[in-house]
Amino acid sequence: MTVLDDSNWSHKAWMSVVDADLFEGLLLSRVRSGHIDVLEWGSGKSTFYFAGLLAKLGHSFRWTSLEYDRGYFDSDVVPRLTELPACSVSYVGGERREPVVTSPGGSGAARQQVEFIVFDHGKLQPFLPDHPEDRTVNMDGYVDWPVAAGRKHDMVLVDGRKRRRCLLAASQLLQEQGVTVIHDAQRPYYACAYDAYRSHLAIGEILHICSHMAESELRHLLTEVQGQ
16 A cells, blocks of 8 residues: 555654554664664654664664755754764765754764765755756765765665665665665666565565565564564
């Protein structure tokens, strides 16, 4: 079932209640030895809820969030930075418009880190018929930044722009038992990127999960998460 009415969506993320709860279960299942490394394309509500949840539960984590719209980031994300444990903001390709408040974090700050990597591509709306130019904006840096960083992740959330390309990039970034989750997976033009993974499944309402695990392992993981 496709959920497009955001009045029915979760307080945790811009997802349906079903999908946000499922993502939360998957997130907690990937915490190994008390630590998790998460990558997210698309900053916002999910960043604050899920990183905040990991902090509340006392897990060690590093959460890297990439945002393509600096105007949105400055207006909607910056005022909330103090809600997070120790966090940093890096603007790519330009100076900050104003000082960024970086939360000092508590005693666990060294092991609970949120980093934002912010690009300045503007409010892209390629899905609108009168915005054809938005489809051709060069977003190579936004897509490729995590690959250049060379770090492996336990979980990747693809929920920004250029999702097909981000899916492909994420296939290079997973730990052995890691998973990539894409939101709005009902869009058929993302499907060709799933072949970059060993296994993939449609889950929840409009999510898709990809991994280099065998399909039997991935199905077992989902059974465990859904049975919690």
